[in-house]
Amino acid sequence: MADVIRAFDIGEVWMPVASEGTEVYQEFLDALEAKKCAVKKAxxxxxxxxxxxxxxxxxxxxxxxxxxxxxxxxxxxxxxxxxxxxxxxxxxxxxxxxxxxxxxxxxxxxxxxxxxxxxxxxxxxxxxxxxxxxxxxxxxxxxxxxxxxxxxxxxxxxxxxxxxxxxxxxxxxxxxxxxxxxxxxxxxxxxxxxxxxxxxxxxxxxxx
Missing domain, CATH: 3.60.15.10 (Ribonuclease Z/Hydroxyacylglutathione hydrolase-like)
Incomplete structure (x- = not known):
C-alpha cells in the first residue's frame, strides 16, 4: 500500500477503524502522512x-x-x-x-x-x-x-x-x-x- 500511495495522486484514503502494529502498517501510515492524504473511516x-x-x-x-x-x-x-x-x-x-x-x-x-x-x-x-x-x-x-x-x-x-x-x-x-x-x-x-x-x-x- 505504501508503494501505491507513493505512485499515485491520491486525495482520500478510506480505511477501517482498526490498526496493526507491524512495520508494514507503519510504513503505510508514514506514506499517508508524507503525501498529506485525507483519511476517512470506512x-x-x-x-x-x-x-x-x-x-x-x-x-x-x-x-x-x-x-x-x-x-x-x-x-x-x-x-x-x-x-x-x-x-x-x-x-x-x-x-x-x-x-x-x-x-x-x-x-x-x-x-x-x-x-x-x-x-x-x-x-x-x-x-x-x-x-x-x-x-x-x-x-x-x-x-x-x-x-x-x-x-x-x-x-x-x-x-x-x-x-x-x-x-x-x-x-x-x-x-x-x-x-x-x-x-x-x-x-x-x-x-x-x-x-x-x-x-x-x-x-x-x-x-x-
Whole structure:
C-alpha cells in the first residue's frame, strides 16, 4: 500500500477503524502522512461517491459493531456501480462477512484474500454470479494462494478467472451495460503450493 500511495495522486484514503502494529502498517501510515492524504473511516452504510457523479461507490463492510481478533474481519468491502454493471472489492474479508453484507449480483468480483478458500463458498458464488473474477496474489507465495477449491467454485458458476501472478495487470472496463477484461499477458490461473507442502515435496525427493 505504501508503494501505491507513493505512485499515485491520491486525495482520500478510506480505511477501517482498526490498526496493526507491524512495520508494514507503519510504513503505510508514514506514506499517508508524507503525501498529506485525507483519511476517512470506512463503515458499512457510507457512500464514497454518489450517483450524481455518474457512478456510485458504497461501503458494504465492515459493520460498525465488529469486534474481532482476526484483522481480516475488518476488511473494507466496496461495491462500485456504473449503469447496470457492478464490481465488488472484498479485501481479505471472510465469505461469511461478505454474505452478511448482502451485495447482490455483481458483474466483477475482486476475489477475497488472494484466492484463499476462506473468501468464498459455493453458496456465496451462486449469489454473486460474477462474470469476471480477479485474484491478486504473488507467484510462488508461501500461503499456497490461490486455493484449488476457490478456483473450482468460481469455475462452477462460469466466471472468467484472472490472476495477477500469471496475467499481470488486469484491467476491467465497463460501458454501463457490460464489462470486459484485458490483461498485460496471457496465462491460466492455477492453484498454488504452500510453503509447508513445498517442504514436504522437497523432502520426498531427497534420496535415502
Amino acid at each position: 463503515v458499512a452504510g457510507d457512500k464514497i461517491v454518489s450517483g450524481d457523479a455518474g457512478y456510485e461507490i458504497d461501503v458494504l463492510g465492515p459493520d460498525s459493531s465488529v469486534q474481532s481478533e482476526d484483522m481480516n474481519d475488518y476488511s473494507v468491502v466496496l461495491r462500485v456501480t456504473y449503469g447496470t454493471t457492478s464490481m465488488l472489492f472484498t479485501g481479505d474479508a471472510p465469505a461469511s462477512e461478505i454474505a452478511a453484507d448482502n451485495p447482490g449480483r455483481v458483474g466483477v468480483l475482486k476475489a477475497a484474500h488472494h484466492g484463499s478458500k476462506t473468501g468464498i463458498t459455493t453458496e456465496l458464488a451462486r449469489a454473486l454470479r460474477p462474470a469476471v473474477v480477479v485474484l491478486s496474489y504473488g507467484e510462488g507465495n508461501d500461503y499456497g494462494h490461490p486455493d484449488q477449491a476457490t478456483l473450482d467454485v468460481f469455475a462452477s458458476v462460469g466466471a472468467q478467472i484472472y490472476g495477477t501472478a500469471v496475467n499481470g495487470n488486469v484491467t476491467v472496463t465497463s460501458d454501463g451495460k457490460s464489462v470486459t477484461a484485458q490483461t498485460s499477458k496471457d496465462g491460466t490461473v492455477a492453484a498454488g503450493v504452500s510453503a509447508e507442502e513445498r517442504r514436504r515435496q522437497e523432502a520426498d525427493e531427497i534420496p535415502v
